Amino acid sequence: MTCSCSKSTKLWTAAVLIVIIIGALTAFAYTSEQNALKGATDMGMKATVGAMATQVPVGELAGLQPGDETSEKYLALAKTLRNMRSMDDNILNAYILKVYPNKTAIFLVDDLFPLDPQGSAKIGEVSTAPNEMEIFAALSGPTVSKQPYTDKYGSFMSAYAPIDDAATDSSGNTVAVLGIDVSAEDYNNYTSQGGFIILTGLVSMILAVGAIFFFGTRRDEEKKE
Amino acid sequence: MRKPCAVLIVILVLCAFCTFIAVPVAADGETTTATTEPTITLQPVTAPTTEPTTTLPTVVTTEPTTAPTTEPTVTVPTVVTQPTTEPTITITIEPTSVGGGKGYIDTYCNVDGASVYFDDSYQCMIAQGICTVGVSPTGHIQTVSVKKTGYTTWSGSLTKMPADGEHVAVYATINPVSTPPTTVPPVQTGTIYAQSNPAGAAIYLNGNFYGYSPVTIPNLAPGSYSMKASLNGYTPDTQVISVYAGQTATYYPVLQQSPPAPRSTGTVSVSSNPSGALLYVDGSYQGKSPMTVTLYPGSHTFRLSLAGYADYTTTLYVNANSNQNLKADMTPAVYGTAQVTSMSGASVFIDSTSQGKIPSSGTLTIHNVANGNRLFKVTAPGYNDWLNTIYIQPNVVTPINAVLIPVGTNPTPVPATGAIEIASTPTGAEIYVDNLFKGYTPSTLTGIAVGEHQVLLKYTGYIDYTQAVTVNSGQTTPLAISMQTAPTPTPASAPSLAIVIGGIVMAAGIGAALRRRS
Numbered sequence: 001m002t003c004s005c006s007k008s009t010k011l012w013t014a015a016v017l018i019v020i021i022i023g024a025l026t027a028f029a030y031t032s033e034q035n036a037l038k039g040a041t042d043m044g045m046k047a048t049v050g051a052m053a054t055q056v057p058v059g060e061l062a063g064l065q066p067g068d069e070t071s072e073k074y075l076a077l078a079k080t081l082r083n084m085r086s087m088d089d090n091i092l093n094a095y096i097l098k099v100y101p102n103k104t105a106i107f108l109v110d111d112l113f114p115l116d117p118q119g120s121a122k123i124g125e126v127s128t129a130p131n132e133m134e135i136f137a138a139l140s141g142p143t144v145s146k147q148p149y150t151d152k153y154g155s156f157m158s159a160y161a162p163i164d165d166a167a168t169d170s171s172g173n174t175v176a177v178l179g180i181d182v183s184a185e186d187y188n189n190y191t192s193q194g195g196f197i198i199l200t201g202l203v204s205m206i207l208a209v210g211a212i213f214f215f216g217t218r219r220d221e222e223k224k225e
Numbered sequence: 226m227r228k229p230c231a232v233l234i235v236i237l238v239l240c241a242f243c244t245f246i247a248v249p250v251a252a253d254g255e256t257t258t259a260t261t262e263p264t265i266t267l268q269p270v271t272a273p274t275t276e277p278t279t280t281l282p283t284v285v286t287t288e289p290t291t292a293p294t295t296e297p298t299v300t301v302p303t304v305v306t307q308p309t310t311e312p313t314i315t316i317t318i319e320p321t322s323v324g325g326g327k328g329y330i331d332t333y334c335n336v337d338g339a340s341v342y343f344d345d346s347y348q349c350m351i352a353q354g355i356c357t358v359g360v361s362p363t364g365h366i367q368t369v370s371v372k373k374t375g376y377t378t379w380s381g382s383l384t385k386m387p388a389d390g391e392h393v394a395v396y397a398t399i400n401p402v403s404t405p406p407t408t409v410p411p412v413q414t415g416t417i418y419a420q421s422n423p424a425g426a427a428i429y430l431n432g433n434f435y436g437y438s439p440v441t442i443p444n445l446a447p448g449s450y451s452m453k454a455s456l457n458g459y460t461p462d463t464q465v466i467s468v469y470a471g472q473t474a475t476y477y478p479v480l481q482q483s484p485p486a487p488r489s490t491g492t493v494s495v496s497s498n499p500s501g502a503l504l505y506v507d508g509s510y511q512g513k514s515p516m517t518v519t520l521y522p523g524s525h526t527f528r529l530s531l532a533g534y535a536d537y538t539t540t541l542y543v544n545a546n547s548n549q550n551l552k553a554d555m556t557p558a559v560y561g562t563a564q565v566t567s568m569s570g571a572s573v574f575i576d577s578t579s580q581g582k583i584p585s586s587g588t589l590t591i592h593n594v595a596n597g598n599r600l601f602k603v604t605a606p607g608y609n610d611w612l613n614t615i616y617i618q619p620n621v622v623t624p625i626n627a628v629l630i631p632v633g634t635n636p637t638p639v640p641a642t643g644a645i646e647i648a649s650t651p652t653g654a655e656i657y658v659d660n661l662f663k664g665y666t667p668s669t670l671t672g673i674a675v676g677e678h679q680v681l682l683k684y685t686g687y688i689d690y691t692q693a694v695t696v697n698s699g700q701t702t703p704l705a706i707s708m709q710t711a712p713t714p715t716p717a718s719a720p721s722l723a724i725v726i727g728g729i730v731m732a733a734g735i736g737a738a739l740r741r742r743s
Contacts, residue, residue, distance in 0.1 A: 002470075007602055051723075081531050082474075086655070086662075089685050092685070099431075101431050101448070101450075102448070103449070115652075115653045115665055116653065132448070134451065134464065136451055136465065137463060138429075138451075139431050139432035139450050139451040140429060140432060140451045140452060140453035140461075140463035140464075141453060141461060141463035162432055164432075172427070172429070172434055172455070173429070173432060173433045174429070174432025174433065199367075202728075203728070206728065206729055206732050207732070210732050210736050211732070213736065214736050
C-alpha cells in the first residue's frame with residue numbers, strides 16, 4: 001500500500017513538472033513570437049515613413065499659413081503625400097507636422113484634406129495624438145507609436161520620420177515631421193497570431209501527461225499480473 | 226483505477242486553465258495583450274484649441290514688483306482714507322474744539338510707519354492711520370511733510386494753527402514708488418554635454434545642427450530635448466535627453482558602424498578650384514565640393530557646376546575598395562551672343578529665364594550667353610510657343626530665327642474625345658481608366674479618346690469595381706457606381722475552451738480504453 005502511494009505521488013509530481021515546463025516554454029515561445037512580429041512591423045513602418053520623408057519637397061513647406069489649404073502649393077504637397085502612400089493600401093493617412101521644442105505639434109499638410117476637408121486636419125491644427133514623445137523624438141530619427149491609440153479621427157498605429165532640408169542646403173536640419181497612420185485593427189490582427197503556438201503547447205502538455213500516467217500505471221498492472 | 230483517471234482529468238483541466246491564464250489567447254485579434262489593445266489605450270479626445278494651453282510650458286516672467294522691496298510689512302495703500310490719490314491735496318483744517326493753551330495737529334495717512342515732519346522737523350510716526358502732535362497755538366508751522374522709504378513724499382502747507390484745545394486735521398496720502406527689482410532672479414537653465422564614441426559626430430538638438438562632438442550646449446530651459454549624433458559610416462543615434470535646472474545632462478552616444486554595403490564599393494574624393502561647386506554623379510546631386518562620395522565599382526559621370534564657371538564634366542572608373550582623387554579646375558565660363566529674330570513684342574527665354582522682349586526692329590541681341598546647349602523659348606499671346614535647343618558657341622554671334630505660328634492654324638487634326646462623369650458611393654474611390662490612375666471620385670474625366678475603355682474603381686475596404694465604358698465624341702458618359710463592401714475575412718479563431726476540454730476528455734478516454742485492453 002505504501003509502495004503504491006509512493007508510485008502515485010511520483011506520477012503526479014512528474015505530471016505537474018511536465019505541465020509547468022511545457023507551459024513555461026509555450027509562454028516563452030508565444031511572447032517571443034509576439035515581440036518579433038511587433039518589432040518587424042514597427043521596423044517596416046519606420047522604414048516606410050523614413051523613405052517617404054526623403055521625398056517631400058521641403059521648399060514647398062515654407063510659408064504655409066492657416067487658410068492656405070486650397071492653394072496650389074498645399075494641394076501639390078497633399079498630392080505628393082497621397083501618391084506616396086497609394087503604393088500601400090494599409091497606410092490610411094500621411095501628414096506633415098511642425099514640431100516645436102515644447103513638444104507641441106501642429107499640422108502643416110494633411111493629404112486627406114483635398115478629399116475630405118471636414119474630416120481632416122487643417123493648417124495650424126494641434127495634433128491630439130497621444131504620441132507626444134514619439135513625435136518629438138522624430139525630430140532626430142524615425143519613431144513609431146508604442147501601441148495603437150485612439151483620437152478623434154479613429155484608432156491608429158502611427159510612425160513618424162524627420163523631414164530634413166539636406167536636399168536643399170545640406171545642413172541636415174529637420175524642418176518638419178512626416179507621419180503615417182495604419183489601422184489599429186490591422187496592426188493588432190497582424191501582430192497577434194500566436195494561437196497555433198498555444199494550441200501546440202496544450203496538445204504537447206496533454207500527450208506528455210497522458211503518457212506519464214499511461215506507462216506508469218501499466219507497469220504496476222503488469223507486475224500484479 | 227477509475228478514481229485516479231477522474232483525478233487525472235481534473236488535473237488536466239486545471240492545467241488547461243493555467244495555460245490560458247498564463248498565455249493570453251489572441252489568435253483572432255479580439256482578445257489581445259493589454260499593450261496592443263486599442264480600447265485599453267483610449268485617450269480622451271481633447272479639443273484642439275485647448276491642447277496648447279495644457280502642453281505649453283508656463284513662461285515664468287520676472288515682473289518687477291511695485292511693492293517696496295525693503296519694507297515688506299507695509300501694506301499697499303488699497304484703502305485710501307479721505308483724499309484718494311493726488312499728493313497735492315490741500316490741507317483741510319477742521320477745528321474740533323476750542324479752549325486751553327495747546328492745540329493739536331492730527332495727521333492722517335494711509336500708510337502706517339510713515340514719518341511726519343513739521344517744517345522738516347521730525348514729529349511722530351503714523352500708527353493706525355493717524356499721528357497727533359500737540360502744538361502751541363502761538364507757534365508757527367508752515368509745512369507738514371509725510372515721508373516713508375519706498376513711497377512718494379507728501380508735503381503741504383498748514384494754513385492755520387490750531388487754537389487752544391483745537392484739533393486740526395491734515396490728510397496725507399503717499400503711494401509706493403515703482404522701483405526696479407534690486408536683484409534679478411537667476412535664470413534657471415541647464416546644460417547638455419554631448420560626447421560621442423567615436424568623437425567628431427555631428428550633434429543635432431531638436432533636429433537642428435549644433436556642433437561636433439564633444440560639445441557643450443548651455444542655457445537650455447528645463448525639459449526634454451531630442452538629440453541625434455550622426456557620423457559618416459556609422460548608424461545615427463537618437464535619444465531624448467531630459468535637462469534639469471542647474472544641472473548638466475550627458476549624452477554619450479556610442480555609434481555603431483553602418484552595415485557593410487551589399488557589395489564592395491569605392492570612394493572618390495572630389496575637390497574643386499574654387500571650392501563650393503555643386504557635384505552631380507550620374508546626374509544625381511551629391512553636395513558641394515570638397516566631398517567624398519561612395520560608389521559602386523564601374524564607370525560614373527561626374528559633373529561640377531559653379532555659377533560663373535563652365536561645367537566640369539568627366540567620367541571615372543571606380544574600383545572596389547579603393548579611393549580616387551578628383552580635382553576639378555573650374556574655368557571661367559565662356560560666353561557667346563545670341564541674336565533672336567522674331568515677332569515684335571514676343572518674349573524670349575533662355576533656360577526658362579526671361580531675357581526680354583523682341584524690339585520693334587524684330588531682333589533681340591543677347592550677350593553673355595554661356596556656351597553650350599541652351600533652351601530657347603519665344604512666346605507671344607495668340608501664338609504657339611517656339612521652343613528649340615541652340616548650341617551657343619563661345620565668342621560667336623549665333624543667329625536664331627523664331628517663327629511664331631498663330632494658335633488654331635495647326636494643321637494637325639485633333640482627335641475626337643469625350644468625357645466620363647464618374648460618381649461613386651462612397652466617394653473618394655481611386656479611378657483608373659485603362660489601368661491609368663485618373664483621380665478620385667466624384668470626377669469628370671475629359672479628353673478621353675473615343676471608344677471603349679475599362680474603368681476601374683478602387684477603395685480600401687470595398688470590392689474593386691470594373692466596367693467597360695464607351696465614350697462618344699463630344700459627349701459625357703455618366704457612370705454612377707455603388708461599391709460593395711469587401712467581406713471581412715473570417716479570423717482564425719483560437720481554440721475554444723469547450724474544444725480544449727473535449728480534447729482532454731477524449732485523450733483521457735483513449736488512454737483508459739488502451740489500459741483496459743492491455
